[in-house]
Amino acid sequence: MANADCIVIQGSNMAECHPVGFQWVAEAKARGAKVIHVDPRFTRTSAVADKHLPIRAGSDIVLLGALINYVLSNDLWFHEYVVSYTNAATLISEDFEDAEDLNGLFSGYDPESGSYHLGSWAYQTEDDGSGHEGAEEHAKGHEQRAKAGGQQFGSGGAPVGTGTPKRDKTLQHPRTVFQILKRHFSRYTPEMVRETCGISEEDFAYLARSVTENSGRDRTTCFAYAVGWTQHTLGAQFIRTASILQLLLGNMGRPGGGIMALRGHATIQGSTDIPTLFNLLPGYLPMPSVTAQTLDDYVDGIRTTNQKGYWANARSYAVNLLKSWWGDAATAENDYAYDYIPRINGAHGTYQTLMAMLKDQVEGYFLLGQNPAVGSANGRLQRMGMSHLKWLVVRDLNMIESATWWKDGPEIASGELRTEDIDTEVFFMPAATHVEKSGSFTQTQRLVQWRHQAVTPPGDAQSELEFFHELGKRIRARVADSDDPRDRPLQDLTWDYPLTEEGEPDAEAVLAEINGRFLTGPDADKPLSSYTQMKDDGSTAGGCWIYTGIYADGVNRAAMRVPGQVQDEIASEWAWAWPANRRILYNRASADPQGKPWSERKKLVWWDEENHTWTGKDNPDFPLDREPGSHPDPQQGGPDALAGDDPFIMQADGKGWLFSPKGMLDGPLPTHYEPQESPVDNPLYTQQQSPTRVMFPREDNLSAPSGEAPGTDVYPFMFTTYRLTEHHTAGGMSRWLPYLSELQPEMFCEISPELAELKGLEPYGWATIVSPRSAIEVKVLVTDRMTPLTVGGKTIHQIGLPYHWGAGSDAVVSGDGANDLLGITLDPNVQIQNFKTGSCDIRPGRRPRGAQRDELVREYQQRANLTIMTGMERITDPERELNDDPLRARDSGDVAGRSTAYTAGTATTDQGEDK
Amino acid sequence: MTPTSAFADDTHWDHPHPRRGFFTDTSICIGCKACEVACKEWNRNPVDSDYEILGSSYDNTGGLGADTWRHVAFIEQTQDRIEEARESGRALVNLGMPRVGPPQAASTPAAGGCACGSAAPADDAAGSGCACAGPSSATTAPAAGGCGSTGGCGCSSGGAGGASAGTGEDGSPVLDTPDFRWLMSSDVCKHCTHAGCLDVCPTGALFRTEFGTVVVQEDICNGCGTCVAGCPFGVIERRDDGLVEPKTQRGAAPMPDTVKVPQDGIAQKCTLCYDRMKEDQTPACAQACPTTSIKYGERETMLESAQQRVAQLHEQGRTEARLYGANPKDGVGGTGSIFLLLDEPEVYGLPPDPRVPTADLPRMYKRAGMAVAGMLALGVAAFAAGDRA
Secondary structure, eight states, X not given: OTXXXXXXXXXXXXXXXXTTTHHHHHHHHHTTOEEEEEXXXXXXXXXTSSEEEOOOTTOHHHHHHHHHHHHHHTTOSOHHHHHHHBGGGBBBOTTOOOTTTTTTOOTTEETTTTEEBXXXXXXOBTTTSSSOGGGGXXXXXXXXXXXXXXXXXXXXXXXXXXXXXXXXTTOOSTTBHHHHHHHHTTTOOHHHHHHHHOOOHHXXXXXXXXXXXXXXXXXXXXXXXXXXXXXXXXXXXXXXXXXXXXXXXXXXXXXXXXXXXXXXXXXXXXXXXTTOXXXXXXXXXXXXXXXXXXXXXXXXXXXXXXXXXGGGGHXXXXXXXXXXXXXXXXXXXXXXXXXXXXXXXXXXXXXXXXXXXXXXXXXXXXXXXXXXHHHSSSHHHHHHHHTTOSEEEEXXXXXXXXXXXXXXXXXXXHTSSOGGGOOOEEEEEEBOOGGGSOEEEEOTTSEEEEEOOOSOOOTTOBOHHHHHHHHHHHHHHHHTTOOOGGGHHHHHSOOOOOBOTTSOBOHHHHHHHHHOEEOSSTTTTOBOSOGGGOOSSSSEEOSOGGGTTTTGGGOOGGGOBOOGGGSOTTOTTBSEETTTTOSSTTGGGGBOTTSOBSOSTTOOEEEETTTTXXXXXXXXXXXXXXXXXXXXXXXXXXXXXXXXXXXXTTSTTSSBOSSOSSSOSSOSSOOOOBOSSOSSOOSSOSOOBOTTXXXXXXXXXXXXXXXXXXXXXXXXXXXXXXXXXXXXXXXXXXXTOHHHHTTSOSOEEEEOHHHHHHHTOOTTSEEEEEOSSOEEXXXXXXXXXXXXXXXXXXXXOEEEEEOOOOOOSSSSSOOOOGGGGOOOEEOTTTOOBOOSOEEEEEEESOOOOTHHHHHHHHHHHHHTTOOTXXXXXXXXXXXGOOOXXXXXXXXXXXXXXXXXXXXXXXXXXXXXXXX | OOHHHHHHHHHTOOOSSOOEEEEEEGGGOOOOOHHHHHHHHHXXXXXXXXXXXXXXXXXXXXXXXXXXXXXXXXXXXXXXXXXXXXXXXXXXXXXXSOOOSSTTOXXXXXXXXXOOOTTSOGGGTTSTTOTTOSSSOTTTSOSSOSOOOSSOOOSXXXXXXXXXXXXXXXXXXXXXXXXXXXXXXEEEOOOBSSOHHHHHXXXXXXXXXXXXXXXXXXXXXXOOOHHHHHOTTOOOEEOOOOOOSOSSOTTSOOOOTTOOOTTTTSEEOOOSSHHHHHTTOOOHHHHHOTTSOEEEEEHHHXXXXXXXXXXXXXXXXXXXOEEESOXXXXXXXXXXXXXXESSOGGGGTOOSSOBOGGXXXXXXXXXXXXXXXXXXXXXXXXXXXXXXX
């Protein structure tokens, strides 16, 4: 980022939420970069930016789409880059129909499942020209959605089917991606931005000018986002829109370019690389589904052998993982113990698990560094769900609300739950902090940084490593004598980690296992140094292919700490970045098709004619000996098939995708839909919300009506939730610390002076905020940093709500939780919840106590005539008449669970009946 | 005469160590409060709060005191105030000084170009140590360009319109966000050249360290509180209550809220991390600052970077920038902690014209002495006259 000439921070409050990473923005600014912050609020980031553009939460695709339109219609795109390095020239199937032509739906929509058949989005291929060939492999969208399929491309793109894609380098063919793109975004104009986002035409012009003037051969623009983009019902598409823009401007794979995904915790990147997610195995290998009966089935389902690039070798990565977990028990004969891996048959994400809990289908639950009673959407449902468990293990630093809801939660206060009626057995296991254990943090830039234990944990506190090692040991001892085949995976597991002096498993041994080693041959037992050494014949083992090389030559490279001052700007000897210690991905794109740097100023890697190799400041992300002009037979597949101008080496066609023929489940191109709850109608289509969003229509998860629908005026204001610098997420690491608690002691909302006047709210007094789910009380910060926006002829008031506080009795500071206000609606690609927009009312004074709080919520619900169906229609175009049964959300939502809707007055009876 | 030698003469402080201090550049402060927390962590200072919203934007600790030695102020301003600040900052520079800014700039050496803040009476501002005296004077630097930093710049400047301070068609700076701003500033003890607290301390508990900083010796202070009135900035206070330890000590019983705090009843203030400094370490606040808004080092170096920075900002059209504490002729002889402010000091809760209470002592003594001499002379004269009579 320090190398950027312009930085657009959108969907992120970087200075507040990533203050340490923000040093690079400060550095770029000191070097003369322009910094623009697009956010509903004027935050501490805006305070040090050159310009702040207030935006209506959830309208980002319109703004970014208008930038795309600006770039295309003013001919400001980077011609040579776009033609050579992206799929702009690729032809799309004749069957594809755009949402612009189908009033908000792309071709392939299946109203039965609420998802897309992706076949019509495919490339046309030389072989048959129809694009149909890949159609069979185009898994149905709803199956992918059930697996959060979009998330599986963290390290490689989706396979696009067989055949060589047809290309028209003149970009004139009407089926080229370029022409489709032009048509698709043609309605995204500055006027549309004004009407939808609330951003004036002058401000849009400023943004458009800044971004385009700072892109090209000599200059680069960088985007940074965080959960302000992801946590929407179409969050993945927000990021896609920015990706398209950055590809058009030639800002990918170059210094100071790219799209920086700011991750929320110290190693949240690490926990997707080596995942704690239901749908992923290490290295972004998808979790096998029940339909993949053999290893070959599985591998064939995730890649094609004739696709270009390194993902074609996915079989090696899978076999190495299996060898790493099951050692000698994994043999060619038993498919490398592939059957030991559990299979998934649908979405098993955190919210689906919650629904299962409510149906008494989940017995036990581990909470590790997670505080869903405060930090997850619809807090009340979270707590009610936990009350259905038989046992609950909370491993945390402090006695968080998720460990104490059974005695001091809001439902105890309202009388809805009674402690003596709750059967859940709660175990609290104290956890070691990051200074009390060694291990690694993988940060935003994929840099894996080692940390050493500074002090030993107090009392019974343990590291995760020690806890799970011990748990594994005990479980394995239990099943040691079992002859039940289902215990074989546990019996055969490699679980032989050396212990440190303190008796803890050695974290470095785990790192070595992740790195991988040769099992046979002259180098047997030596660490692998690159994932290209991985074989699919059982002669090597490695726990996470993208991390291979981190322990090359037996050296812990994550622990490298040569100070930046004594290195060049790449600083390759500070820690280790996956893959292959490469600091900028796809950096082949930093050179022109002939292999020369685009400019001296933005030089990174280049083709060294003399030595016939790629070289440069960074480790080149390309086969080193592949000549810029070479065009190997694309059908041979794998890295060998990459042409000299295919910089995107993990994509099946080696190109950056302006149009995704596969991989996205809610459209091959981003298009604007309104959030689940919105004060306005969708200005683009009669289709109001994303037709593929994942919904949970339940009485206790009601939605407010949107736009012009009756009842919208009951919840007339928008709210958005966020973090503050002074606290950490749901507060487990900060609200127990006086030094941090005193800095932001009380739950508050941020509102504009106009809204304060409208509703008679006193600065720093109390207010109550009511949504269709709950009512919370907050202190009122009236500030000019909040601006009412004029959108669609209406004045839109946005209310800002930090979500750090929760109701409990153990923390230094507590308060009502903002997430109690939110309903649960998910993005179909990655199953992430919408945290960023909701509808509410605000009124002066504190909220009612006890059961009267629920009465207030119900009174609002009745006034708005809310039903379980409100806002839950998939198709909102009345002419389509497809809405026969919105509750048919088989694979996603869930309606069969016991309702926990507010039934004030009869709450206890309700509970009793359930028991 | 270098500032240091002037400082040594003025304060009768004689030591081989160069004077150390802070330069707090509020123009790049992001208000994260890491300095406040790092300070409390290192010095084990008590919390300073009733855990209620204070009613002052994002500030909930209120100000400097016995328990809070770094404090971040948050000030929200609208357009009118911004323009006033820009005007007042420009006026500081225009007081007979070479113009700082675009095209019409003269090439005269900026010997006294000054944006020292209103703590500096105009006619005194030409003294050494004033702003804009650096060799890379704003007057000779290009008015616009991609690269304004003084170091670490790996890129060539220029190119298509990418400079953060673009220029309008008439060459005047165009500012991108004219209508609103949110100022953040981390305040700290000033470690004055003429330190009121130190001057009035009757027990000698306050002393000047070998680094030129002013520190309380806890074992000597008797808690008389004279220094509290002696500080023109309201920094030093007596510690009377507070809670030191986290409420929940993991693995131990919760501590009562009435844990006795260390140094209860005695005067407390920032030591500029004297203990760390002795080990050649950076003070906790500067170490924790993610954007280098808090810089620490030899005071002369700090002063130089402060002057360069203020010049750079003026060049970019941000004429509201001015220095505070950089002027050796101000009422406290300049401070060890220098600040770059973006508005009048009062806006940040800083006194516009701080004056050490003992500043008038020599004159008072002189006048008293003259009075005594006059009386004596009168007496002698009376005797002489009486003799004649």
